[in-house]
Amino acid sequence: MKLFLLQSQAEVRRIFRNPYFVFWSLLMPLVFYFIFTNVVSTGVPDQDEWNAHFLMSVTAFSVMGSSIMTLGIRLVQERTEGWTAYLETTPLPPVTYFTSKMAGQSVVHVFSIVFIFLAGRIINGVSLGAAEWFLSGLWILTASLPFLALGVMVGLMKRVDTASGISNLLYLALALTGGMWMPMEVLPEALQMIGKWLPAYPYGSGAWGIIRGSAPEWRHIGLLIGYLALFLGAAVYIRKRQDAMQT
Template identity: 40%
Template sequence: MMKSMIAQCKAEILRTVRNRRFIVFSIVMPVMFYFIFTSTLGDIKVGGVDWKAYYLMSMTAFGVIGASINTLSVRFAQERTQGWVRLIRITPLPNGSYVLSKILSQSVINLGTIVFMFLIGHFAKGIDLTLGEWITCGLWIWIGVLPFMALGTLLGTFKSVEVVQVAANIVYMSLSVLGGLWMPLTTMPKIMQDIAQYLPSYRFGQGAWNVLGGVGPDWTGIAILAAYALIFMILSTYILKRQEAV
């Protein structure tokens, strides 16, 4: 059933690109922030890394987190409450394909966002990384966003679309701020820095910043991200099973 899977992904991507919320929160806002804060702060260094490159990773991460949490949560909640899922269930589309196609299409969108942000950083701000660094950073952000997709799926189990929309916004904004994606952790009080160590958003950004700083992979960070992904997936599967049991 490759044909239905491809069609399903194509439809999902079209719907995302046509969504003004996605364009504003995942493309316009990160790009704006990037230009504002690289212009006002100028040529400083954060932890030995050039600020313009550091902040490019922060804003790219911010953009894909926003798109993944918002798009997936709202779409799952909407389609479940408005009966669409029931209609899909009586078609031959296999159960898993519906969820899988949403995750895959979000990945395609995220990849597009990453390439777009990197092109802006390179051509508008003259960021000069080696090809290896670009690819490693890009792959890290592309794959490392998985826990946030799982979080979007979990938020999508709420039964009210309005609640989901507000909750998704609060969650992704606070995760981004507290995880040091808006402003580096070093500008925050000690207690906030300690808390951030346990947040997926900080660990997500840290992976990319480490590449820029020439530091090897941080296994604690990877373990924390994997744990979050696992917990969110188990929780949402459990909740969905309970909701479907009639």
């Protein structure tokens, strides 16, 4: 447990020192938020409701991207630079290494959620009840686990440039088909049908429902749990195959 806590603390410090994280996970979502709520005319009947809805979208967008890209690319970098091989000579178990990565990333997500929520309050005066702020933030944090698992899968790739390209593609495709940039209803029907079975839509939908007074749907929770199991299982299988090929 002590090794886990120390490694998690180190991960948090390293992430905050990374300008890539600050730009893509904090500044870019706020730029999107400002543009789509103050510059682009969406024609929505209730602007205040849209401001709150899109605040949940950009927060989920930020956490999802941080899980897939920041975590995944960093894992590839550490392995290609020999850091992972060095850690294997220390008492730190491999399981602790990966779980501390995910835990450290989750701590950073708490900061991201609070930061973006505060920005929404300042930029557009988004007003929610204390329970709505807390529960929507808690949902965005805990329901990000499948994306952290996907980030671990990305981190098993052999090259940094490959991991960067694929993680960007996954991130943007999930955001688009998940209704995080625009309501699902305006997307083509084919994209709507596909998107509702991908993890990004149930992820965002849970937060959208909470700020409207409803709980996340059980089928969405089941989908996210299923994707978590799928991505973790695939990551374990790929890791075992890689170890077997090296021996």
